Amino acid sequence: MIPQTPAESSLAVKALAPSMERIELPALFARSWPAQTPFTPKRQRALVDLSQRILRDVILRNDPASVVLGYWLRRANIGRLAREFCDRVDRSPEVVHVPTGRVFHVAPANVDTVFLYSWAVAYLCGNANIVRVTGQQSPVLARLLALVAEQMETDDELRAANVFLTYAHDDKISGDISKWCTHRVLWGGDETVSYFRSLPLSPHASERAFSSKYSYAVVSASSYRTASDETVASLAQGFFNDVFTFNQMGCSSPHLVIWIGSEPDFEAVVPRFNATLREEIARRNYRGAASNATHRLRHAFDLACEAEVDFNPSEREFLAITLREPARLRKRICGAGLFTHVRANGLAEVVALVEPHDQTITHFGFSSEELCEFARLAGNGGIDRLVPFGEALSFDVIWDGYDLIGDCLRHVLVRSTHPGAQKHSMRSQPGAHSTIPCGDSRATFVATIE
Amino acid sequence: MTVELNALEQLRETPPFSLPQAEKRRILTSRVRELTQHHYERCKTYRNLIHRVFGGKKALEFTNLEDAPFLPVSLFKTQELRSTEADKVVKVVTSSGTTGQAVSRIYLDAETAQLQSQAMVKITQHFVGVQRRPLIVVDHSSAVRNRGSYSARGAAIMAMLLFGRRPFYCLREDFSLDLEGLAEYLHQNSDLAPIFFGVTYVVWKYFLEPLARAGQRLTVPKDSMLLHTGGWKKLQNQSVSPKEFRQTAEEVADIHRVASFYGMAEQVGSVFFENDLHFLQASNYSDVIIRDANTLEPLPHGQEGLVQVVSSLPVSYPGHSLLTEDLGVLRGEGQSGMQGQYFELVGRLPEAELRGCSDTFQERARQ
Numbered sequence: 001m002i003p004q005t006p007a008e009s010s011l012a013v014k015a016l017a018p019s020m021e022r023i024e025l026p027a028l029f030a031r032s033w034p035a036q037t038p039f040t041p042k043r044q045r046a047l048v049d050l051s052q053r054i055l056r057d058v059i060l061r062n063d064p065a066s067v068v069l070g071y072w073l074r075r076a077n078i079g080r081l082a083r084e085f086c087d088r089v090d091r092s093p094e095v096v097h098v099p100t101g102r103v104f105h106v107a108p109a110n111v112d113t114v115f116l117y118s119w120a121v122a123y124l125c126g127n128a129n130i131v132r133v134t135g136q137q138s139p140v141l142a143r144l145l146a147l148v149a150e151q152m153e154t155d156d157e158l159r160a161a162n163v164f165l166t167y168a169h170d171d172k173i174s175g176d177i178s179k180w181c182t183h184r185v186l187w188g189g190d191e192t193v194s195y196f197r198s199l200p201l202s203p204h205a206s207e208r209a210f211s212s213k214y215s216y217a218v219v220s221a222s223s224y225r226t227a228s229d230e231t232v233a234s235l236a237q238g239f240f241n242d243v244f245t246f247n248q249m250g251c252s253s254p255h256l257v258i259w260i261g262s263e264p265d266f267e268a269v270v271p272r273f274n275a276t277l278r279e280e281i282a283r284r285n286y287r288g289a290a291s292n293a294t295h296r297l298r299h300a301f302d303l304a305c306e307a308e309v310d311f312n313p314s315e316r317e318f319l320a321i322t323l324r325e326p327a328r329l330r331k332r333i334c335g336a337g338l339f340t341h342v343r344a345n346g347l348a349e350v351v352a353l354v355e356p357h358d359q360t361i362t363h364f365g366f367s368s369e370e371l372c373e374f375a376r377l378a379g380n381g382g383i384d385r386l387v388p389f390g391e392a393l394s395f396d397v398i399w400d401g402y403d404l405i406g407d408c409l410r411h412v413l414v415r416s417t418h419p420g421a422q423k424h425s426m427r428s429q430p431g432a433h434s435t436i437p438c439g440d441s442r443a444t445f446v447a448t449i450e
Numbered sequence: 451m452t453v454e455l456n457a458l459e460q461l462r463e464t465p466p467f468s469l470p471q472a473e474k475r476r477i478l479t480s481r482v483r484e485l486t487q488h489h490y491e492r493c494k495t496y497r498n499l500i501h502r503v504f505g506g507k508k509a510l511e512f513t514n515l516e517d518a519p520f521l522p523v524s525l526f527k528t529q530e531l532r533s534t535e536a537d538k539v540v541k542v543v544t545s546s547g548t549t550g551q552a553v554s555r556i557y558l559d560a561e562t563a564q565l566q567s568q569a570m571v572k573i574t575q576h577f578v579g580v581q582r583r584p585l586i587v588v589d590h591s592s593a594v595r596n597r598g599s600y601s602a603r604g605a606a607i608m609a610m611l612l613f614g615r616r617p618f619y620c621l622r623e624d625f626s627l628d629l630e631g632l633a634e635y636l637h638q639n640s641d642l643a644p645i646f647f648g649v650t651y652v653v654w655k656y657f658l659e660p661l662a663r664a665g666q667r668l669t670v671p672k673d674s675m676l677l678h679t680g681g682w683k684k685l686q687n688q689s690v691s692p693k694e695f696r697q698t699a700e701e702v703a704d705i706h707r708v709a710s711f712y713g714m715a716e717q718v719g720s721v722f723f724e725n726d727l728h729f730l731q732a733s734n735y736s737d738v739i740i741r742d743a744n745t746l747e748p749l750p751h752g753q754e755g756l757v758q759v760v761s762s763l764p765v766s767y768p769g770h771s772l773l774t775e776d777l778g779v780l781r782g783e784g785q786s787g788m789q790g791q792y793f794e795l796v797g798r799l800p801e802a803e804l805r806g807c808s809d810t811f812q813e814r815a816r817q
Contacts, residue, residue: 291799293744294756294775298524304502305495305529313503314746 011173016133017149017164025176033128034161035099038409039082040126046151046158047120048075053147060147063140065245065393069113072395073120081124081397085405096412099126100206103408104181106174106196108188109134111246112141116148117395118185118404119162125408128161130177135166175199183408186210208407210400213251213359214331215392217242218350220365221261221343224269227365235364236276238390242362243318244286245393248335252360252385252392255333258350259343260365266343273341274320281317288317292336299334309340331355351377358382359400362392457481458565461762466572466733467788474790478737479515481762482770486510486518489768492533496521496768516739516748520758520771523716527552534559534766545605545715554715559766566719566763567612569735574613577709577723578675584639585614586632588648588657588678590621603649605715606679610647625656629666636670643673646705649680654690654698661702668703675707679721681795692728712795716769720761722793729781729792736761738793740780741773751780754796775799 011025036043051073060066071077089097103122107115119131133141145164152159167173178184178199186196186209193209201207217239224232243253257273259266296319300311303321307328311321318337323329326342344350347370363371363386371386384401387394397404457480461469469477487510489496500509504519512518525531532539534557541563543556558566587593587607594604611617618635622628636644648657653676661668676699690698696708712730713721720736732738739758740749749755757778764770776798783791 287744289800290743291775293746294522294773294799297522297773301499301503301522301525302528304499305525309502311503316745 013165013167015165016145019149036126038126059143097409101182103127104184105131122408131164215252215360216256217254217362218258221259221265223365236280240280242392295336296338354378354382356382360385461734471783485770520773523772526554532557562766569719582615584644585617586646588653591619643671646676650678658698676705717761725786731792732790
């Protein structure tokens with residue numbers, strides 16, 4: 001963190017990768033900030049290299065979230081994104097895809113890996129990036145940044161096109177970087193989003209904001225009741241990951257388990273669900289922070305004053321509240337392993353509960369037709385993702401209902417002015433400036449990174 | 451008045467540190483059972499909690515104090531918990547803890563207010579004597595100026611004014627130490643040894659530490675006493691050990707009798723005073739249970755856990771059994787020259803690190 005002493009009153013930030021104690025804003029903006037065509041092999045390779053660094057790192061390979069990030073950045077997944085980009089190019093023959101240019105990412109402070117996903121997408125798309133991370137870095141975040149800095153030493157383009165930095169919140173610095181960028185990505189709560197929205201962008205710039213979200217699980221009670229012990233154990237594993245990875249503070253971590261089914265089914269499945277989670281916690285020998293239990297109790301007692309619930313106050317590492325008055329349901333976030341079981345008669349009742357801040361539903365026991373129908377019915381009311389148990393936190397380039405790759409590109413329309421003339425498509429070729437169509441180059445560039 | 455006072459009378463009629471632990475525990479358990487029944491009948495929210503959290507009416511029939519229902523002390527910040535009619539409330543004690551901006555609201559009727567102040571008097575007199583001694587408040591006078599809304603610090607000072615005479619505030623508005631004023635006050639009140647009183651971190655930061663830094667040494671009457679309360683919540687990173695605190699008081703302020711006490715707005719009166727072993731001594735009026743912070747299982751002597759405080763006094767609000775977020779260790783009983791068990795306060799649970807996707811701005815607010 002930069003102490004705000006008079007001696008340092010000129011605007012400066014601390015660059016963490018490339019590592020520099022202090023860089024003045026004019027010098028920061030004067031860097032070359034090279035942009036590239038989207039999905040160059042070099043940039044793909046940079047991410048694959050970073051993946052290997054993360055997965056080999058002694059500290060990070062013991063951090064589940066970092067391992068997931070490492071896998072996300074590995075060759076197979078980056079190759080998939082590149083192929084999807086080619087499909088995009090093929091689908092729009094009248095569009096040339098170019099990078100949006102300069103992207104300013106504001107990362108959340110406690111979900112350590114988010115900044116790298118956000119950055120990786122923008123970098124792949126050919127952009128230059130400034131990434132603001134929190135001043136209070138966890139060991140994991142510090143290690144991730146150190147690996148990026150290390151890689152920058154041997155990758156000139158990586159070093160020139162990106163600065164990961166931090167500064168004590170400062171309207172002027174945030175304002176100046178906001179004017180610098182062509183696209184701003186805000187990860188944070190509603191307050192962060194509102195705050196940054198008071199800082200104007202260039203009139204030509206765009207913005208994507210990821211604000212406070214609420215997520216829950218929806219389960220077919222009859223399917224769960226008849227599921228094998230093996231199935232419910234694997235659901236408990238998935239639920240554990242969804243809930244405990246960021247101490248239940250990831251925006252897609254579930255806070256409710258909504259059971260669709262009859263009352264007898266509900267009464268039967270809730271104890272089974274809690275028991276399997278208890279076993280999963282024991283199996284992993286999981287111990288959360290010392291203050292988690294009192295944090296959960298505060299929330300649970302408060303709820304018990306207001307609604308017909310029951311729970312076991314001495315449950316270890318989690319607190320499962322059974323709410324018997326669904327009308328009293330309040331979408332409050334506690335975190336630290338507290339969730340509420342509630343029953344509904346059908347998915348239509350869940351649709352009625354959906355609110356604009358609702359993001360992820362983790363589901364079990366429904367057909368894809370039922371889920372698609374649910375998404376259509378919820379419509380613009382809310383809900384951005386429906387994913388199986390265990391995948392709540394899996395990052396994808398479709399996030400919060402938006403196409404992040406599309407966000408990081410400018411879609412230049414090129415249409416022939418000669419009526420009747422044969423259309424010829426202007427295509428962006430990943431990794432190549434030649435004129436061979438993308439379909440043909442696909443093999444070329446996939447080969448390049450392998 | 452529906453509560454049978456027999457058990458309470460047994461606790462009150464003898465000197466405050468006279469009942470052996472087992473006997474006190476037996477009588478206190480009986481009193482707490484009465485109070486649990488009383489609040490169950492009088493406070494709808496409490497009744498709901500008994501049913502929703504503690505398994506219903508059978509929870510009223512405990513025989514061990516450890517099995518008595520308890521409330522998290524934070525609940526008084528979010529819920530109106532009252533076991534008396536609104537028009538019987540004579541005073542609402544408010545206090546903000548360190549957890550957020552919410553304020554506890556404690557509703558006292560005449561009976562509870564009286565029980566609490568009588569207990570406070572009896573316990574405190576045990577340590578400072580019955581005679582009202584000159585009182586030097588280690589704070590500035592504006593801490594209590596606005597009586598409508600004083601802080602927990604102001605409330606502690608107000609309570610202590612009962613035990614001293616001619617209170618003198620030895621800090622100036624800017625927290626600097628008024629040494630000349632203090633010398634003159636000591637000169638004019640030399641008949642009896644004074645009591646110095648203040649909140650732990652204020653006493654340390656604005657009284658003992660500045661004296662030590664300046665290499666100064668006060669001269670005070672021989673039996674002067676320093677009482678402090680409140681702990682280190684405000685200055686966690688500057689926290690000094692109780693031993694260092696006492697030694698410094700001896701070296702720079704010439705005060706050889708130093709004692710802290712532990713209490714809270716939610717259980718005024720039944721405070722825990724530091725005994726000769728420097729542990730916090732339970733009186734007849736109250737007791738302490740240490741619980742595992744995770745499973746809430748009661749812990750034996752020597753193991754660190756959450757402090758649950760149990761008091762015989764709260765009638766107008768269900769605050770007779772409260773789970774705090776302080777950490778403590780039971781240290782024993784009967785070896786302190788007083789009856790009843792004692793514990794050591796070892797700190798406070800750190801606030802849960804619950805910042806998720808929604809925290810970049812809160813971080814801003816903290817800076």
